[in-house]
Amino acid sequence: MQNKLLNPLALLFGLRNYFSQVIGIFAISIWIRIIWLTPIFALCLFVYNIAAYFSYRYSILDEQLLVKRGIFFKKEIHMPYEKIQNIHRKQWFFLKPFSLEEVIVDNASRSDSNINLIAVNENVAKILENKKSVAINSKPENKITKSDVNNSFDAQYKISNHSMNLFALTSFRGLFGLFILFEFYQRYSFAISAKYKDAFFNYLGSKGIIIVILEIVILLIIAFVVSYISIWIQYYRFTLTKKDGYLTFSRGLLKKETLRINIKRIQSINFSQNIIRSLFKLITVKITIISDRKESTNTKDPIVIPVLNSKNLYTITNQFFDNLPPKDPKILGQRAYSIWLFIRNSLWTLLLPLPLLLNGNNWLTMFFFIEIMILVAVIFNGFYRYRHNGVKVIKNDDLVIENCRFFNRHLHFINWHCIQSITLRESIWMQKKNLAHLKISERRGDTSGEILAKYIDLDVARSIYDWYQNQ
Incomplete structure (x- = not known):
């Protein structure tokens, strides 16, 4: 040609x-x-x-x-x-x-x-x-x-309709869509006329708390229905195969995407699990690869297995990846004091409902209701992040980092050769509590990405730092 x-x-x-x-x-x-x-x-x-x-x-x-x-x-x-x-x-x-x-x-x-x-x-x-x-x-x-x-393939995975339903129904995509709309309003509300703002709040105030909550629930249902349909369209007939040192995955209804990746180009493997999927013991498998800046996040950090039951997780993933352990490794470095630190760092979210107080006494009940809900979420987040936070070296040259963000638990597996750098950070106040942050830099797309374990035991963090320096 x-x-x-x-x-x-x-x-x-x-x-x-x-x-x-x-x-x-x-x-x-x-x-x-x-x-x-x-x-x-x-x-x-x-x-x-x-x-x-x-x-x-x-x-x-x-x-x-x-x-x-x-x-x-x-x-x-x-x-x-x-x-x-x-x-x-x-x-x-x-x-x-x-x-x-x-x-x-x-x-x-x-x-x-x-x-x-x-x-x-x-x-x-x-x-x-x-x-x-x-x-x-x-x-x-x-x-x-x-x-x-x-x-024939060395290994193959095809998503079933049942797994597809579980993957779509347990997604936070619809909730994130509403969060983006809220952030957009927070940033650009100054451009909206006060006349329309007053009319909107007067409309909500006249409906009563029960009606407002009902309308929010309906909005959430619509968001999750749209999310469910979009996920089905995007991951329709998802297939992953391994052959001759390459991973090939294809997906899509309206637009079929096929990507073939050399296994040697994989930088890290990430087991991801949001709070809903953890209840049903479901895990999503992602990888980080070297790519170019034109590609989207879905291609730089592609999902290679949308959903797996935790019982079959390592049995199936070890067919595609060679550096994984046979079962969940025991993470080290957790410190109970980090619970308070994670809670403290999230207390700023209690300020989010304050605009309700500016619209009259009719919103006091709604304000306190939302504040209580946020406070419960903040406390739970502190305990959740403490439980899923730490590091460990396995097989001498592989590092495991567990962290959590926005109620999403991540278990990262990265080889020593794929680590760009390790940074050990400890402030004066953290030293008093024998705590430190450990930041792992890796190649992600055409730039660098970070994997962070926060408020872990200082001795454990230093042992990982020394391991990287002495390898």
Whole structure:
């Protein structure tokens, strides 16, 4: 394949940006009172997109993938196959009848050096995978046939409808959506007219506390229904396979995404469990990989197994990962005094309901009710974070860090070679209580990420610090 054009359907992917840009210039033209500027801009931008499409060419050569693009400033991207880190495939439902998909090729470098092939044949990704394998392993190139799909795997996981329901029903996504709306109101409420604010609070005040609580419950139900549907669409027919040192997972109803990852590129493994899933003993498995900045969080920290029962957790995950223990390790460094410190650090949330007091005495009962609920949550959070907080070295070169945030428990497994740095932090007041923070830095996406164990025993923290220095 040399000097190939993308499929004409690639032009559809530029329509969203095209219309948003046209709408933006339309708003500006109204503001400066030059309406005729909009159709001229829209026409010029349309011609530019067409020209950009015909100037974009790709070639799959013997040693490298070559892309040429640019209208006024020509640019060539040469990507040797051995430099390819990840190949990410996305297939929207309207591309499937034409056997087309979007292929994103990254080399964990700058985002402008990565390659995005929009609307190419499904065989392109398979050819690139084969070329990459040949370049890395120096094996004779094999032709890609339909029988390759039926090859046996070293391990395979497919989500069942029952597991999918559990995963969707125990998600906090809907609650986080409401939290984001609340944060948006807190930050930008100054832009809302006082007239509308007063009308809103007067409306709620006239309904009574019971009606207001009922409306909040209905809003929560709607949020969780939307969350349930969106999770089903996103993780529809989730499949994870392991073969020849690679993990491949695919998912999606409206947009099928497929990502193939070299196991050696995995930086850490994370067992995640929110407070609801802990009641049902359900755990989600995530990994952190090296990727490029263009990718979303779902790709930099992808979920590789949406939900597993804790009884089968290590039996199944050890089929895919080699550095995991046979069972939950006993975490060290927990200190009972940290309960008070975690509670103290969350007491600021008691200030959140204060705006209710500014809207009259009718809200006093609601104010005290919310304050009591927040105080109970803060105290429970202190005990919960204390129970799930600590570190331990296993198998001599693997570190386990357990921490908790927003009622989400995380158990991180990271190899010594994947740790970028370890920071031991202790203040004067923490030294008196023999406490310390331990911060682990790892490669996450194209930047660095942090794993933090707070208020753990100082001696344990120092032993981990010495372990890292002396390895």
